[in-house]
Amino acid sequence: MSTPSSFTPSALELDRRAYRRSRAHRSTAVALVSTVAFAAVVYLTVTNAPGWERTKTTFFDFSYGWEVLPTILEGLWLNIRVLAVAAVAVVVVALILALMRTLRGPVFLPLRLLATVYTDLFRGMPLLIVLYLVGFGLPALRLEWMPTEKAVLGTIALVLTYSAYVAEVFRAGIESVHPSQRAAARSLGLSYRQTMRLVILPQAVRKVTPPLLNDFVALQKDVGLISVLGAVDAIRRAQIEVSQTFNFTPYVVAGLLFVLMAVPSARIADWVTNRANRRQQAGGLV
Amino acid sequence: MSIETHTPMLSIDGVVKFFGEHQVLRGISLDVQEHQVVTVIGSSGSGKSTLMRCVNLLEVIDDGVITLDGQDITDPRVDPDQVRRRIGVVFQAYNLFPHMSVLDNITLAPRVVHGVPKDQALARAHELLARVGLADKADEYPDRLSGGQQQRAAIVRALATEPRLLLLDEITSALDPELVGDVLRLVRELAERGMTILMATHEMGFARQVADHVCFLDQGAVLEQGPPEQVLADPTQPRTREFLARVIDAGRL
Numbered sequence: 001m002s003t004p005s006s007f008t009p010s011a012l013e014l015d016r017r018a019y020r021r022s023r024a025h026r027s028t029a030v031a032l033v034s035t036v037a038f039a040a041v042v043y044l045t046v047t048n049a050p051g052w053e054r055t056k057t058t059f060f061d062f063s064y065g066w067e068v069l070p071t072i073l074e075g076l077w078l079n080i081r082v083l084a085v086a087a088v089a090v091v092v093v094a095l096i097l098a099l100m101r102t103l104r105g106p107v108f109l110p111l112r113l114l115a116t117v118y119t120d121l122f123r124g125m126p127l128l129i130v131l132y133l134v135g136f137g138l139p140a141l142r143l144e145w146m147p148t149e150k151a152v153l154g155t156i157a158l159v160l161t162y163s164a165y166v167a168e169v170f171r172a173g174i175e176s177v178h179p180s181q182r183a184a185a186r187s188l189g190l191s192y193r194q195t196m197r198l199v200i201l202p203q204a205v206r207k208v209t210p211p212l213l214n215d216f217v218a219l220q221k222d223v224g225l226i227s228v229l230g231a232v233d234a235i236r237r238a239q240i241e242v243s244q245t246f247n248f249t250p251y252v253v254a255g256l257l258f259v260l261m262a263v264p265s266a267r268i269a270d271w272v273t274n275r276a277n278r279r280q281q282a283g284g285l286v
Numbered sequence: 287m288s289i290e291t292h293t294p295m296l297s298i299d300g301v302v303k304f305f306g307e308h309q310v311l312r313g314i315s316l317d318v319q320e321h322q323v324v325t326v327i328g329s330s331g332s333g334k335s336t337l338m339r340c341v342n343l344l345e346v347i348d349d350g351v352i353t354l355d356g357q358d359i360t361d362p363r364v365d366p367d368q369v370r371r372r373i374g375v376v377f378q379a380y381n382l383f384p385h386m387s388v389l390d391n392i393t394l395a396p397r398v399v400h401g402v403p404k405d406q407a408l409a410r411a412h413e414l415l416a417r418v419g420l421a422d423k424a425d426e427y428p429d430r431l432s433g434g435q436q437q438r439a440a441i442v443r444a445l446a447t448e449p450r451l452l453l454l455d456e457i458t459s460a461l462d463p464e465l466v467g468d469v470l471r472l473v474r475e476l477a478e479r480g481m482t483i484l485m486a487t488h489e490m491g492f493a494r495q496v497a498d499h500v501c502f503l504d505q506g507a508v509l510e511q512g513p514p515e516q517v518l519a520d521p522t523q524p525r526t527r528e529f530l531a532r533v534i535d536a537g538r539l
Contacts, residue, residue: 003304003348010300013349019362 001194042072061249068250075237076257079223082151082233086158086223093163098170099196114166122164127225131157135229135266151233152227162219169211173204206276213269221258232256288360293356295320295343296308296451303336303506310336312506315467316393318451318499321480325493325514328503331530334486335378337503338455351427355450376458380436381388382428382443388415389424392443401449407446414442418472430526434465438472445476452476454485470496490533494518502526 003009009017046052098110100115122130134157139148147153177200185195205212227236234257238250294317301309305431310334318324327335339345340437341352343359343366352360359369361377382391392411396402415421420440428436437457444452454473458466470492477483477496493500494514497536502521521527 003302004307007302007304007309007348009349012351016360016362023362 006059010051057247059248059252061247064247065249065253068238069253071241072234072237072250072254073258075232075234076254076261078151078231078233079226079258080261082155082158082223082226086155086162089155089159090162090166090219093159094166094170097163097167098174101167101173119167121165121236122161123168125161127157127161127222127264129227129230130153130161131225133157134160150229150231151226154223154229154231158219158222159227162222166212166215169206169208169215173208175199176207177203209276210269210273213265213272217262217265217269220262224258229252292319293338294353295322295354295355296319296484297351298337298341299351301337301340301352302348303333303340303345304348310506311340312345314503314506314508316501316508316511318482318484320482322482322498323477323485323527324499324501325494325497326486326501326503327485327488327490327493333506334503335455337501338375338453338484338486342373342453343369356415367399371447372450373453374449374451375453376437376440376444376455376457378459380428380433380440382436384428387425387427388420388431388439390427391439392446395443395447400493411442411446413440414445418442419468426466432465433461434468437461437465437469439470441469441476450482452481452483452485454483454487456486456488458487458489461535488533490518490530502529504529 005137049055097115097118100111101119103112128170133151135153137144138153138156181203182195185199186192190198222235224235227233227239231234234254235251238254241250242248296313296318298316300313301311304311314333314337316324316326316337326333328335336345340347347360350360351358354369354372357369358364358368382388383394386394389408389411392400392414393404393407395408396410397404412421412424415424418437418441420438420442423431423435423439428439431439435461441457456470457473461469466489472488473483473485474492474496485497497514499511500514500517502509502517503524504525510517510521510526517526518530521530
């Protein structure tokens with residue numbers, strides 16, 4: 001509905017535009033009023049609660065929170081490093097799993113079976129239990145080469161669980177590419193592997209980018225769970241502080257830091273999704 | 287022609303459409319009378335499909351007026367869903383819903399939009415399918431049908447809501463010649479029964495035989511329009527002649 005400045009619309013069109021503008025203004029006003037009203041109700045309910053004063057001092061002690069911020073940030077640095085390593089490892093492992101599951105032919109039955117069992121096992125098992133088994137079970141084997149550092153073990157546990165999830169996302173993407181694409185690629189003489197790499201996977205990855213980013217945001221906060229193994233991350237630091245003062249503000253600070261970390265990823269996910277929609281949609285939206 | 291004196295069922299008047307800086311429609315004016323078949327011809331990119339989408343309100347126009355049965359449907363106060371209920375559309379790529387059987391595709395809108403009872407909708411769908419020779423395909427899924435069968439099913443889907451106006455957007459362009467005949471025969475039959483049709487097409491022979499009015503679109507403007515014997519056989523504009531010569535070369539007239 002935006003026309004170049006060189007175009008002079010008729011009076012009727014100007015009238016239509018004015019009407020659409022007034023409708024848009026009205027919906028904005030309705031949205032604004034309803035949001036403010038909702039916020040006011042929440043605010044009044046919370047601040048008028050009988051225990052609000054006590055809650056405020058134990059959870060929202062601003063000066064204490066500011067005091068512990070540097071310590072928690074130091075812990076968060078560990079979370080960020082774990083996240084970076086885990087995210088890359090998850091994508092690689094998941095892609096291999098997904099390709100194994102989509103292999104055809106009886107020769108590959110063991111591989112397919114292995115991938116299926118793996119995804120069933122690690123998608124089904126609660127992350128917390130995987131963390132315990134890996135974090136405490138692997139070192140108990142006392143193998144020379146086995147890492148013993150808690151953060152490393154925690155990362156391994158995260159990769160095990162998340163790669164099973166992400167593998168299924170990739171597989172869904174691969175299978176959502178229309179069979180005619182495979183037929184077209186194979187008929188050009190491309191081998192199975194070339195077809196996968198050059199035709200199927202690029203389309204599949206594009207299709208599943210939004211759910212992948214969703215899983216990334218989930219991983220981003222689950223890296224905090226490595227604290228149960230004793231790795232000194234943001235949550236562990238907060239826990240240590242809380243155990244000394246019995247003031248829960250450090251938890252709130254750590255929580256907010258995780259939220260701050262997730263916001264950019266969520267916005268990137270939105271942007272990628274919208275861009276994909278725009279690209280695939282010819283003409284206007286209904 | 288006495289029919290010309292009636293107020294047109296569909297009136298397109300000075301319609302302008304931009305995509306960004308690019309002007310796709312440059313003030314198109316075109317009338318469709320009740321029971322008339324109007325075909326829009328022109329090369330790819332001339333704006334035929336965009337015009338169809340504008341009439342169905344899938345695109346918001348940037349200037350001009352479109353009226354259907356005397357009502358200004360481009361007025362933003364008009365509910366587009368109410369307008370679309372009176373218009374049937376058939377797309378070039380069929381656009382059947384792949385997750386529904388042919389029967390469900392056809393009965394969806396009558397049941398959900400028009401509130402027709404299920405047994406009535408089913409009876410009507412079976413009757414229409416029989417008419418287009420797809421009686422035995424009712425329970426098949428679209429991807430299992432040939433292109434011609436899919437397009438006939440799509441036409442039935444558009445007809446099931448008993449629309450006032452049928453928009454056909456190059457409905458034979460994705461079909462092989464053998465199947466084109468089936469679909470065009472069906473359109474001709476609809477025209478003979480008095481259906482009002484606005485149709486974008488590359489089938490000049492069909493346009494000449496069935497259309498009451500032919501409209502040649504070039505770069506978003508109506509270059510020439512009139513009865514088919516005039517526009518297709520004796521065009522006044524050199525651009526129309528050039529286009530028709532190319533079509534004849536391609537063996538489609």
